[in-house]
Structure formats: structure tokens, C-alpha cells
Amino acid sequence: MKEKEYATDYTLTELMIVCAAKQVRDGDIVFIGTGLPFLACALAKKTHAPNLVPCSEEGQIDANPLLWRTPRSIGDLAMTAGAMMATDLLGVMHRLTYGEFDLGFISGAQVDKYGNVNSTVIGDYRKPKVRFPGSGGANAISSYTKRHVLIFVHRKHQFVDKVDYITSPGYLSGPGGRQAAGLPSGTGPVAVITTLGTLSFDEETKEMYLDAVHPNVKVEDVKNNTTWDLKIAKKVKETEPPSKEEIRMIREDLDPFGIYLKREEFQKKAIEFLTSK
Amino acid sequence: MMKTGKQSKVMSMTEAVSKYVNNGDTLYLPWGNPGGPAAAIHELARQDKKDLTVVAMAMSGWVDPLFYGKHIKRLITAWVGTELVGLAQIFRRKVQNAEIEIEDYTNFHIGMMLWGGKANVPFIPVPVDTGSDILNKKGCLGDKKFSIVDCPFTGKQVVIMPTFQPDVGIIHVQRADAQGNAQTWGTHVDFKSEVHLSCRKLIVTAEEIVDSDIIAHDPDRTICPSFKVCAVVEAPWGAHPEAMYGHYDNDLAYRIHFEHSTYNDADTKKWMDEWVFGIKDRQKYIEHYINKFGYAKLMRLKPKPFYSASVNYSRPVAEVF
Numbered sequence: 175m176k177e178k179e180y181a182t183d184y185t186l187t188e189l190m191i192v193c194a195a196k197q198v199r200d201g202d203i204v205f206i207g208t209g210l211p212f213l214a215c216a217l218a219k220k221t222h223a224p225n226l227v228p229c230s231e232e233g234q235i236d237a238n239p240l241l242w243r244t245p246r247s248i249g250d251l252a253m254t255a256g257a258m259m260a261t262d263l264l265g266v267m268h269r270l271t272y273g274e275f276d277l278g279f280i281s282g283a284q285v286d287k288y289g290n291v292n293s294t295v296i297g298d299y300r301k302p303k304v305r306f307p308g309s310g311g312a313n314a315i316s317s318y319t320k321r322h323v324l325i326f327v328h329r330k331h332q333f334v335d336k337v338d339y340i341t342s343p344g345y346l347s348g349p350g351g352r353q354a355a356g357l358p359s360g361t362g363p364v365a366v367i368t369t370l371g372t373l374s375f376d377e378e379t380k381e382m383y384l385d386a387v388h389p390n391v392k393v394e395d396v397k398n399n400t401t402w403d404l405k406i407a408k409k410v411k412e413t414e415p416p417s418k419e420e421i422r423m424i425r426e427d428l429d430p431f432g433i434y435l436k437r438e439e440f441q442k443k444a445i446e447f448l449t450s451k
Numbered sequence: 452m453m454k455t456g457k458q459s460k461v462m463s464m465t466e467a468v469s470k471y472v473n474n475g476d477t478l479y480l481p482w483g484n485p486g487g488p489a490a491a492i493h494e495l496a497r498q499d500k501k502d503l504t505v506v507a508m509a510m511s512g513w514v515d516p517l518f519y520g521k522h523i524k525r526l527i528t529a530w531v532g533t534e535l536v537g538l539a540q541i542f543r544r545k546v547q548n549a550e551i552e553i554e555d556y557t558n559f560h561i562g563m564m565l566w567g568g569k570a571n572v573p574f575i576p577v578p579v580d581t582g583s584d585i586l587n588k589k590g591c592l593g594d595k596k597f598s599i600v601d602c603p604f605t606g607k608q609v610v611i612m613p614t615f616q617p618d619v620g621i622i623h624v625q626r627a628d629a630q631g632n633a634q635t636w637g638t639h640v641d642f643k644s645e646v647h648l649s650c651r652k653l654i655v656t657a658e659e660i661v662d663s664d665i666i667a668h669d670p671d672r673t674i675c676p677s678f679k680v681c682a683v684v685e686a687p688w689g690a691h692p693e694a695m696y697g698h699y700d701n702d703l704a705y706r707i708h709f710e711h712s713t714y715n716d717a718d719t720k721k722w723m724d725e726w727v728f729g730i731k732d733r734q735k736y737i738e739h740y741i742n743k744f745g746y747a748k749l750m751r752l753k754p755k756p757f758y759s760a761s762v763n764y765s766r767p768v769a770e771v772f
Contacts, residue, residue: 232482246534247512251701267558294555302547313559342583448744451745
């Protein structure tokens, strides 16, 4: 077998996509969402998980997200033509609460050490300092998928002691927290992929700990960007860099126009295109 | 009130919204992407109704112009945003200034509550945890947000939620006949479970109005019966800048342009004046688009066809045995 050639030129977003893709197991029934999870699932399907079954809360089941183009959202036309089933939100949610989904991805504005996520408000609920979109499907995904993965920008004001609002339950107050809340056993967050590294959850304490740091990131950097006293694995790994082939696929096959990878540049170009004569 | 007879319910958007959306109504809106009732949302913004309560599973896609002005008092939803484009800036400022009372649920809860309304039951049990703040923090519904009761069959605690039967709902479809038999195809967040049928009456806006015979040749695709419908509005490009299966793609550049035009109140007003208040109806809106950006820009949104194989419903023959 050919030896893996590592890429040297890649962005942080691309590295996180590769990390997220590694969380996907072949045959997983996955709840996909717009953005980075799209690209991670598409990469997994093209590499180690060809039997992955992508589904979305829009209603597509066993969709083929890259058949026509990079989907612009779960509601993109590209998600439906070529899917095996087109139901609706309740149709998919009922399968979710029945326990038929293996994996989902969650993002947000704040997370605490038990993996509870806030994507609703900063400040007071009725008159917030900042209002975010809200739960959408996230609460149900974090409640009912067997495993869910958090994707976060790793900054001190986002890794907090207490989130202002629990939109999506992690392990709530710690061991036994999910059971006490009536959540199905065998569910919960399994990893947090951040801009600095990957964190896992301790089986006993249910607390997040630093498992791996990205290349050129120091353990101290991660601790300094976390509000609570972050636990560290006995032996912190270094994230395996992406291969040249993975980076090629991400850039050429998954998002050739850079709608997610080069968001700001893409948006600027889109406005220029529309308003030019 | 709404009979199944053959009288036509076709009218202009202005008339439909003016006649059938009343001050103080609870208004249902479907998910906006694809196929959201964008033309109707612009008309609602133009007419300045008062004290509306909006119920929607997730306000995804083209929804932000709805929040301009003061006509929405309460919002019961799970998510408001513009997906990869941004964060629905108008909505965001409204909530941050406490100018809209909001009640947050999850998409799943709202779907179940509307489904319960459709089934005409007063409350609906939902399989849900009690650990998150979705239940702990109450907004405009207060103690009527949910309750916890003992299941009479298992003895286990179960979360129940009220159901909704909105006064009026507005849906956009590919085709309908003049009486309101409406048909859609392609994935849609709301329609397969018929949560829109929770509404007491529906305004149907359609890409095209077709002969009833076309409807009757494919009854599988009909998502609401004519007797539920109070008005039928012909609205080609009625979901723009979102997509419509079989008609047009979503207009990503326009959506981005809008988001970047709404970062502050002055720019937002300018955009609303140009695209909503200064425009009479959807036809004028599309004319404005062509004048401003060019015909080719509009036509770039036409996707390639992707046909299904036709199906055979069978037509029985009249024989005795």
C-alpha cells in the first residue's frame, strides 16, 4: 500500500473537517446539518465510510449530498433529487426519537465542561444581549442520537463554567444527569472538535478532557482558552495532519466554489456578481 | 364558510392578505426553504397588520422581512436564521430590543403541537427530556408552555404540550386549481405530516393555477382540500429568493446581498423601501429584479429538469362482475 502523504498547506477549517469525518463510522445513519458537518460527512462517504446514510430534518433520507453540487443548506434542491426518500421533519424526527440515528453534529455559542451547548441567547432570555437562531433540531439531535459530536471555536468566552441557556443537553450536571432527565441510555456527546484540538469525555466523571492538540498548538494554549480548569489526558496526542488526498477532495470535490471554506470571500464575490452589469 | 363548490377563489395577494389575515390572528407559516411563501411575506410587511402571533416550526430561509415593522407581537418557533448566509439581522435586533415576545421550542415540538392541532386533540405528549432550558425558561406562553403528567397506562411521567389551531396559514405550492386544491412535490419540512392542515383556513399561493383535471389526474400530490382554502393567489416566482422544485433554484447571491443590506436600521429601511414598500406585487418585484440586475441574472436560476417516471393510477371499467 502506498504510504500516506501528509499535506503541509491546509487551513484550520480543513483540518477540523478531517477530524470530524473521522468521527463517522461506516454504516452510520447520520443527521447532517448545513456547513462543516456536510463537508465532514461527504468526506467520510468518499473515504472510509461509503455506506454512511445521510439524512436531514428537512426530510431527505439516504440523500446523496454531493451528487449535483455542494448543498447550500439542508433545504437545497440538490439534496432531494437522488435521495431515496423524501418525507418531512416529523417523519425524520420520529425515526430519531425511536433511536434509529447513530450520529449527529452540534455547534453553538457556548459550551460547558459536561458538553451542554447554548445556541439560543447570551444574557437574559426575555431581553437577551445577543440572540442566536435557537434550537432548531439541535435539542432533539443531542437528546436522541447515539453519539453526537460538538464543533466549536475554542475561545475563553465560549468554553464557560455555566452556559447562559442549555439548548442541547450534554451530560447536564454530570454522571447520571441524562438518565435523571429521562434521556435514553447510551446517548450523549462523544467528542468536541475545536479550533485548537479534540476533547473527549471521561467515562466516569462525564467531564470533558483534552485528548489531542492540533499541530503547533500547546496544551497551555488550550487551557488558557478554557474558563474552567480543563482536565488533560495522561498523554496528549497530536492531531494527525490531513493527507494530501483529503485536502484535494475537500477543495476540488466537496466545496470547489468555497461557499463554506472561503465564506467571506465567497459572499463578497456573490454581491459583486449580482450587482455588476 | 368555505364550500367545495366550483366557485373560483382566485384573487390578488393584496386582497387575500387584506381579507383573510385579521389583526390579532395567530398565523401559521411553513418552513421557508425551499418553497416558502416569500411573496406573501412581503405583502404582510406592506399591509401593517396588528398584534399577530406567528407559529412556525423553524423560520429558515426567506423570513427576515416579516420582522420589519410592528405587526408581529408574538413568535412561537424553534429557530430563526438564514442558514449559511447569516443570522436574520432584523429578527435578531427585534428580540434583543424586546420588541417581540418569543417562545422557544424545538422544531420537533412545534411540529408535534401543530400536528395535534390538525388531529383536533387539545394537547399532545412528546418524547422529550426535562433537562434542557427549552422547558426551564418560559417566554410569552408562560405556564401554558407545557405540563408534566403521569401516563395513565404506564404511570411514567410524560411531558405534554398544548396544540395549535392557527386562525390562518399561508402556503406556497407549485400548482393549485381555482378552488384551492393544491399540489406540491419535493421535500418540504411541513407538508407530508400535513401540519398546515391545523389552520382554520389557508391562503394558497401558487406558481401556476391549473385546470382541476390536472389535479384529479394525480391526487397523491394534493396537500390540502379546497374546502380548507379561502383564497388562491397566482404568484409565479412566489418563493424567490428561495427555490421551488421544478421552477427555480435559490438565489444565493440575492440572499447574501440582503443580509449585507440589513446590518443597521438605515440600510434595512432602504432595502425594504426598494424591494417591499415600493413594489405592488410579485410581478412588479420580478420586473424590478430584471431592471436592476438584468434578465440573464434571473434566468440563471432555472435548474435542469429531473423527471420522475409517471405512474399509473388505473381507471376501472364499469362491468357488473
